[in-house]
Amino acid sequence: MTPLKIGIVGVGKIARDQHLPALEANPDYQLVAIASRNAALSGAANFLSLEAMLEAMPELDAVSLCAPPTVRYAQARQALAAGKHVMLEKPPGATLSEVEDLARQAQAAERTLFATWHSRHAPGVAPARDWLAGRTIRGVTIEWKEDVRVWHPGQAWIFEPGGMGVFDPGINALSIATAILPQAFHLREATLQVPQNRQAPIAAQLSFSDAAETPIRADLDFRQTGPQTWDIHVDTDAGRLTLSKGGSALYIDGEHQPTGEEQEYPALYARFAKLVAAGESDVDVAPLRHVADAFLLGRRELVEAFHDE
């Protein structure tokens, strides 16, 4: 097919590390433009805003939005209104309502909207989902523990309203759990630890359940020094499945299973091209909905102030 002419909006770390290399390696795309207030990129037209990009380049087919979620709705609405297909970094918005609204706008405009969850394309996830299909699930334990000072140095916004705190990485775990477990689940109880000088939680313990009352627990913590943990354990009638390292390693009863290579962003762009070709959208808000549910239903405990130095 003719390559999709695509523009990237918001050229920060995630765009440089992931989006640009994935696009360069994929012949279905031609990266023709970027919009960024700070960054420049040779080999593409450079704009200061999405608005300027849309105005100057009517031939654009699609845009990929990598700016923070607080500006995502306005950008996506503008791009859809201009007739572009839109791919959204995670999380797809600052609120659930705006994402639902965008999905309706994409449908009305007959354009593709793709709300991505990159962790769902970690190499262990598809094999884990296939192995779990049809098994009886007895319990699930999610441990997502990392050192915020190492992974988010100086990112004060993460503890601001809308920054989601420990749910910024935790939503990746929820995006995997909602992809591999055969049944929908919902929150029963949660406790959120919020530093007394911040707005968003630094840790959270979540207790979910499903229609079969399967216990599903998640332990999220931003205060983990030493070894870092991004694990999901699923106990079944056929043994224990473990997805480790954020979904990149798979074990059954402790035995390492072969998986493909790490290809998260290449897989996202491959899927976006397929959705565009098929005239479809993919907007699954389930991970963000679980986070909103945790803020709605969770009990808050004030804990020690957090200072990022």
Next chain:
Amino acid sequence: MTPLKIGIVGVGKIARDQHLPALEANPDYQLVAIASRNAALSGAANFLSLEAMLEAMPELDAVSLCAPPTVRYAQARQALAAGKHVMLEKPPGATLSEVEDLARQAQAAERTLFATWHSRHAPGVAPARDWLAGRTIRGVTIEWKEDVRVWHPGQAWIFEPGGMGVFDPGINALSIATAILPQAFHLREATLQVPQNRQAPIAAQLSFSDAAETPIRADLDFRQTGPQTWDIHVDTDAGRLTLSKGGSALYIDGEHQPTGEEQEYPALYARFAKLVAAGESDVDVAPLRHVADAFLLGRRELVEAFHDE
């Protein structure tokens, strides 16, 4: 048609004040059973639990769930699995995810699920929606201010996690706003005042917007003594519409408009019977989604402790 044999689960104040009279007055229903741990009702079979009711009365067609939202999912799942149609008091659940799950279960079971929002049936709401259709909306102001000591005496649960605090009445305003405004809207910013000895907010200021960037503001307050306010003002190119007294009185540019009588619960049961006859469900989570968004995105301020005496 043959009357629907219906059972009520959770016979507290709202069931006695609203559900029982509405059912008695409607020939489409035969109230055959109640389930309650405390209450008794003559003229119907009395059970201590929904489980006992379902077991003893296979002829039941439908149940209406009036117990608190924290137990709603388990009861609705059980009733749907037993092949009953289900009507839910507001809010339809303690989380968004559980309501989405119930909607899927109802579809799979080919049974009606009706998530009710009683305020949408206040007499001014339908005329307001009709009058606003096609007008240009310039701004919306919601003022929902009541004295929690008067309306919720001794209801400590309302300030507990999941109790939603001032959003317990505020969700009624949001259920009306989502029904009368022609465009979807979403939260941009919010501040929640939380008493330092409680979990849920006692007041909130919300700033919403829509695709046309219309300013939509809501001011919710549980600390209102003196006159109580449940008003929605909509400024348009054709003047100002005001829905007052929780949707029961309608004004255009200050002039009182004729509306029908207060019929909220009779209208809910009339609609439920229609949905059952048509084999359809009605599960609109938009009001609860706005509340979850407010908890997700809102800035919290600790305020004076609240003591209920």
